[in-house]
Amino acid sequence: xxxxxxxxxxxxxxxxxxxxxxxxxxxxxxxxxxxxxxxxxxxxxxxxxxxxxxxxxxxxxxxxxxxxxxxxxxxxxxxxxxxxxxxxxxxxxxxxxxxxxxxxxxxxxxxxxxxxxxxxxxxxxxxxxxxxxxxxxxxxxxxxxxxxxxxxxxxxxxxxxxxxxxxxxxxxxxxxxxxx
Amino acid sequence: xxxxxxxxxxxxxxxxxxxxxxxxxxxxxxxxxxxxxxxxxxxxxxxxxxxxxxxxxxxxxxxxxxxxxxxxxxxxxxxxxxxxxxxxxxxxxxxxxxxxxxxxxxxxxxxxxxxxxxxxxxxxxxxxxxxxxxxxxxxxxxxxxxxxxxxxxxxxxxxxxxxxxxxxxxxxxxxxxxxxxxxxxxxxxxxxxxxxxxxxxxxxxxxxxxxxxxxxxxxxxxxxxxxxxxxxxxxxxxxxxxxxxxxxxxxxxxxxxxxxxxxxxxxxxxxxxxxxxxxxxxxxxxxxxxxxxxxxxxxxxxxxxxxxxxxxxxxxxxxxxxxxxxxxxxxxxxxxxxxxxxxxxxxxxxxxxxxxxxxxxxxxxxxxxxxxxxxxxxxxxxxxxxxxxxxxxxxxxxxxxxxxxxxxxxxxxxxxxxxxxxxxxxxxxxxxxxxxxxxxxxxxxxxxxxxxxxxxxxxxxxxxxxxxxxxxxxxxxxxxxxxxxxxxxxxxxxxxxxxxxxxxxxxxxxxxxxxxxxxxxxxxxxxxxxxxxxxxxxxxxxxxxxxxxxxxxxxxxxxxxxxxxxxxxxxxxxxxxxxxxxxxxxxxxxxxxxxxxxxxxxxxxxxxxxxxxxxxxxxxxxxxxxxxxxxxxxxxxxxxxxxxxxxxxxxxxxxxxxxxxxxxxxxxxxxxxxxxxxxxxxxxxxxxxxxxxxxxxxxxxxxxxxxxxxxxxxxxxxxxxxxxxxxxxxxxxxxxxxxxxxxxxxxxxxxxxxxxxxxxxxxxxxxxxxxxxxxxxxxxxx
Numbered sequence: 001x002x003x004x005x006x007x008x009x010x011x012x013x014x015x016x017x018x019x020x021x022x023x024x025x026x027x028x029x030x031x032x033x034x035x036x037x038x039x040x041x042x043x044x045x046x047x048x049x050x051x052x053x054x055x056x057x058x059x060x061x062x063x064x065x066x067x068x069x070x071x072x073x074x075x076x077x078x079x080x081x082x083x084x085x086x087x088x089x090x091x092x093x094x095x096x097x098x099x100x101x102x103x104x105x106x107x108x109x110x111x112x113x114x115x116x117x118x119x120x121x122x123x124x125x126x127x128x129x130x131x132x133x134x135x136x137x138x139x140x141x142x143x144x145x146x147x148x149x150x151x152x153x154x155x156x157x158x159x160x161x162x163x164x165x166x167x168x169x170x171x172x173x174x175x176x177x178x179x180x
Numbered sequence: 181x182x183x184x185x186x187x188x189x190x191x192x193x194x195x196x197x198x199x200x201x202x203x204x205x206x207x208x209x210x211x212x213x214x215x216x217x218x219x220x221x222x223x224x225x226x227x228x229x230x231x232x233x234x235x236x237x238x239x240x241x242x243x244x245x246x247x248x249x250x251x252x253x254x255x256x257x258x259x260x261x262x263x264x265x266x267x268x269x270x271x272x273x274x275x276x277x278x279x280x281x282x283x284x285x286x287x288x289x290x291x292x293x294x295x296x297x298x299x300x301x302x303x304x305x306x307x308x309x310x311x312x313x314x315x316x317x318x319x320x321x322x323x324x325x326x327x328x329x330x331x332x333x334x335x336x337x338x339x340x341x342x343x344x345x346x347x348x349x350x351x352x353x354x355x356x357x358x359x360x361x362x363x364x365x366x367x368x369x370x371x372x373x374x375x376x377x378x379x380x381x382x383x384x385x386x387x388x389x390x391x392x393x394x395x396x397x398x399x400x401x402x403x404x405x406x407x408x409x410x411x412x413x414x415x416x417x418x419x420x421x422x423x424x425x426x427x428x429x430x431x432x433x434x435x436x437x438x439x440x441x442x443x444x445x446x447x448x449x450x451x452x453x454x455x456x457x458x459x460x461x462x463x464x465x466x467x468x469x470x471x472x473x474x475x476x477x478x479x480x481x482x483x484x485x486x487x488x489x490x491x492x493x494x495x496x497x498x499x500x501x502x503x504x505x506x507x508x509x510x511x512x513x514x515x516x517x518x519x520x521x522x523x524x525x526x527x528x529x530x531x532x533x534x535x536x537x538x539x540x541x542x543x544x545x546x547x548x549x550x551x552x553x554x555x556x557x558x559x560x561x562x563x564x565x566x567x568x569x570x571x572x573x574x575x576x577x578x579x580x581x582x583x584x585x586x587x588x589x590x591x592x593x594x595x596x597x598x599x600x601x602x603x604x605x606x607x608x609x610x611x612x613x614x615x616x617x618x619x620x621x622x623x624x625x626x627x628x629x630x631x632x633x634x635x636x637x638x639x640x641x642x643x644x645x646x647x648x649x650x651x652x653x654x655x656x657x658x659x660x661x662x663x664x665x666x667x668x669x670x671x672x673x674x675x676x677x678x679x680x681x682x683x684x685x686x687x688x689x690x691x692x693x694x695x696x697x698x699x700x701x702x703x704x705x706x707x708x709x710x711x712x713x714x715x716x717x718x719x720x721x722x723x724x725x726x727x728x729x730x731x732x733x734x735x736x737x738x739x740x741x742x743x744x745x746x747x748x749x750x751x752x753x754x755x756x757x758x759x760x761x762x763x764x765x766x767x768x769x770x771x772x773x774x775x776x777x778x779x780x781x782x783x784x785x786x787x788x789x790x791x792x793x794x795x796x797x798x799x800x801x802x803x804x805x806x807x808x809x810x811x812x813x814x815x816x817x818x819x820x821x822x823x824x825x826x827x828x829x830x831x832x833x834x835x836x837x838x839x840x841x842x843x844x845x846x847x848x849x850x851x852x853x854x855x856x857x858x859x860x861x862x863x864x865x866x867x868x869x870x871x872x873x874x875x876x877x878x879x880x881x882x883x884x885x886x887x888x889x890x891x892x893x894x895x896x897x898x899x900x901x902x903x904x905x906x907x908x909x910x911x912x913x914x915x916x917x918x919x920x921x922x923x924x925x926x927x928x929x930x931x932x933x934x935x936x937x938x939x940x941x942x943x944x945x946x947x948x949x950x951x952x953x954x955x956x957x958x959x960x961x962x
Contacts, residue, residue: 008595008634013250015263042871074873077909089908091874093829093867097244097836122697123600125829125870132246135264135274 002159006148010127015134017149017156023171026143029155030065030172033115033141035106037087038062039095041121042073049166054120057169058145059084064178068107070095072121092121096129100136112139118153119145127152145169215335220782223333224348227355227377230817233784234373236952237791237819240844241835241865243372245278248832252277255362270362279371280360282809282833286378287356289810292494293758294349294385295517296429299493301342301388303431303550304396310340314395317402320668323772326765326779327387331380333781339396342388349388352381372833379813380783386811387761393430394665399463404671404745404752406664409462411470411728412656413480421565422450422485423557424509426477426500427492428757430460432514435554436490437465449561454480455495456721456756463663463755470660472729473694473722473802475627479646479653481507484572487565488537488557493517494757495693495805499629501544508568510537510560511544514553522546530555538563574647575640577615584611584644586637593641596634598827599624599697603631603641615648622649623699626802660728661739663720663755667766669773671746675716676774680793682892684748685899686710686883689718689763690727692800692808695827700726702825702872703801707738707751709876713899714748715883720760723801724753760811764818767794784953791819792847792950795883795896797862799875801825812866821862821882823875828868835865839914847886849948853957856948858886859917873907881912886950890923898926901933916940920947 003019005011020026030036040058047054055078062069068087071079076089088107090098098104099116106113116133118126123146130142131152144150147165149158157168190203222229252268253259260268267273272280304312314336316324323329325336328345336342356378359365365374393399400406416422425433433453440446451468453461454477458470471480474495480486481503489504493515497503501511501520513520525533525545530552536542537560547553575583584607593603601624606617622645631641646653678684688710690703703726711717719727728737742751746766754762771789772779779786790796798815800808803824809831812822816835824831838844839860846855861884869875880900888896897918904912916937919925921944925933936942951957 006595007598007600008592013263014261015250042874072874073870074877074908077907080909089910089913091867091878092870093244093834093836093864096246097834097838098840100244101838121870122826124598125826125868128246128248128829128832131248131250132244135247135250135262136245138264 003149004159005127005151006159007123007127010124010151012131012151016151017153019149020155020157023168024175026155027172027175029141029143030067030115035111035113036067036115036117037113038067038069038117038119039092040069040071040075040119041092041126042075043122044075044120045078047120049162055079055082057166057173058119061169061173064173064176066178067117070107092125092129096132099133099140102139114139115141115143117143117145123148126150215780217778217780219333220778220780220785222783223781225331225377225380225783226352227359227374230377230380230783231373233787234376234817235369237816237865238369238372238835241837243275243279243368244834244836245275246829246832247274247278248830250274271366275368276366276371278832279368279375280365282831283356283371283375283378284360285806285809285831286375286382286813287353287360288806289808290356290378290382290385291353292807293382293389293810294346294353296493296758297385297389297392298346298350299429300431301339301346301392304392305339305343308339308396310338310343312339312396314338314341314391315401316391316394316666317668320670321402321666322669323769323779325387325391326768326772327383327761329779330768330781330783330786331384339392342392345384345388349381349385352377356381375813376817379810379815379817382810383761383764383814386758387765389758390665390755390761393460397430397434397464400662400664402666402668403664404743406662406744407466408659408739409466409468409470409662411472411658411660411725413471413476413483413485414654414657415469416452416471416485417450418485418570420448420450421487421561422452423488423490423561424471424480424486425451425453425457425461425490425492426455427496427515428456428494429492429515430457430464432490432492432550432553433457433461434464435550435552436557437461437468437554439551439554439558443558445558449558457492459663459721459724459756466662470725472656473700473725475694478503478627478629478642481509482572482574482643482646483653484570484574487561487568488512490514490553490557491518491520494807505543507573508540508564508571510564512553512557513544513546514548514550516548519546520544524548526552530559534559534563574643577647580610580615580644580647581613583639584608587611587639588637590636592634592636593631596630598626598628598630598695601625607639607641610644618645618648619652621645622652626695656729658729658731659737659739660725661744661753663724663753663759664744665755665759666762667746667769669769672766672769672773675747676770678748679770679795680774680887682795682885682888682896685713685715685896686795686797686879687716687718687767688879689720689796689798690723690801691720691760691763691798691811692723692803693805694722694726694802695804696726696802697826700729703727704730704738706799706801706872706876708732710879711738711742711749711751716746716748717751718763719751719753720755720763721757727751757807757811764814767796767818767820770794785956787818788951788953788956791952793885793887795885796820797879797882798822799879800828801875803828816865819865821864822866823869823878823882825875826868826870834867836867837863837865839863839917847948847950847952848954848957849946850951850956850958851949856946856950858948858950860914861886861918877903877907884918886948890921890947893918893920893924894926897924898929901926901929911936916942920945
């Protein structure tokens, strides 16, 4: 698996994402975080793996891990249709802007998040938001759950096939109590 | 208005008391005081004149930076790594640097429009004289230059008057660009304020360019029923010699069209255009045709349709001469800003230039005399067409099948594609004789050619896509309404009240370039949605073309389906990039003509009025350029929110409000001086939206203004809620923030909304006479 930015020119300078070589590593870091959040973009219904849409994998993961989900763009309805209620929905820019605010108390008002996971946005747009967080949210760790390497994140899965991606997400889900 | 450089020379004058010989008087400026409107506080603002206003907006809509690059490499101290709080050798941090880049982009944009205006005005003054009167709409348009009046305090009446306006713009742009030098500005908000200033100057530059060409070249003058223009590659009669004009500056095209007309050739050749030159050609010559937006450049060249290519300025592919030469298409560069490396043949005899181009002795020439461009272009097209026979080197499908077998499936094409198009899969299928996936890419491809640059085996991938999409390409036969120019004063009077009171739910300006995430159909869908909802939909530039490139169930394009007036349910194309000034102008004229606010040099008050009362939103779904940045900046400065499509995130800075911070949404009630919380209206000043569905919901929401009457607010909320339910599948979460009194609640949704209001602990508030400016507060009655 390659650790080059998926879109060739989306390079970072001196601070590049640590590659996640095994899904168990991602799970360990999520479990270590006290306030994680998952931001899911508009491609969650456009990416298919093993006959299922990405959104279905994410709902399984969110239910198992209890990580709250923010749906961006218009995709909240897709979650609701599947019987899963995201913790919130707002534009990708809005969630990025809130995450750089150290005083933001989160969707539930219980305090700032310490880890933000991103998945399923247009690659360049996700890269930019994560880059903004890298620079302006020093207390926040970021992780991408796509099958595309994101150099600006704190941790990113490398570029991977759809089969590997499906496996990663499935393994991650299985490692949480609710995914057993 | 003022006149400059008046020279009076008297050879001999006798009177009863004196004899004067050889008297020469030179006067720098004559002031015409016939404009009785009092001068406002900020005529010809400098870099800091409107800083307080800018900072007021920037405090409400704080920048959210998404640096596109972690480094600064603008000076030899660098490269400096600015990651996560580090400062560079000059002391700037990444927020400063990001805002500095925004300023640079906006300054480039403003310089480009102003440079364009300078060229047009100088050329037209030379041709028609300084005293040629400005006329953008006859008796229907008395406020001929609302932006110029507002920013500079000048009311231009003649072409010569525009000279002084441009001098002001040029001075400001010089100062603005100097701010970006190392060791000048030191604060991100000050960079941002200056970017706003660049936007103000940009709007003036655009307005000058357009009113000059409308007045002299007999473009449609604020005509709602401007002619419908044929558009699309399928409309081009390739049995005739084809002259293709690319760019933004109509002057060389006018030379071509005049030559054709003068020589009775108007129906013997096809003059087609790409990008804004196409829009302006067809304002001058209704037989002209629009091929499409800028992203069609490679398609049209590689399709072999053109017999001669004319390049003017802005957004021209810089490799177009190489592409054209591969298809034996002679190229004429016609702008000093875009010489393409060609020899300047302006002073050579036309016969010699024509001979050199027709024989292929030279691939192209630079000609800076538009009349000579006209003659040479027409004669070359006539002579080259029978030789070229529309030569195209697009590969045949069988060749594509063979060539595609050499694809290594390395994915570099997809990884280089801005749209992440699945090119490797399409090539694999093509190698097996299935071209359907390549055909599917045609609609989504923006024609940048990066796939080819990345390909290690040098496959001509874009050519494959064009060939596979050939049938779609040849079926492109649509209509675009010719750019109408300004909005009439009488139209403003008719709609001023319903707009300001909120009964016309909003003005949606769908403008800008064609860097769309998934083709142009989204633009059509968005325009149609809002026109059907009886918003006023305004288009310009490449978006105006995309809006007209699709048809409804009855086979009608948008411009045939909806009226072209500035009215509820109207879809009006104002024209090319520089015509964007008329959109700002319309907003300004609502404040001036309907609300009777003084315009002259009165920027803050007018912007405050627009920001708080006028439900206008800009959408640049495919914005890509620096000009798009400066156009947006002009609207930010007026307090008008602008949305961009996903690629617009690369402008690297958003201006976002926080609806969860009530303290950010207070205005003064001008009647009492009390502070009133009006909710997040409008919520953002500059925002990227990810999908067309999100864009539509955001547009409806961003049209909400503090001044809405209960009836207007109720109408706006019903659109916001209806679109949210349909496109998001749920009620908006923030509806309680927009309900001020129970009368605001749409009747048909009352039960549902009241339940939400109860849950949120909503409390009634007042509808103020809103302003951000303390000086606008009227004295409280004792």
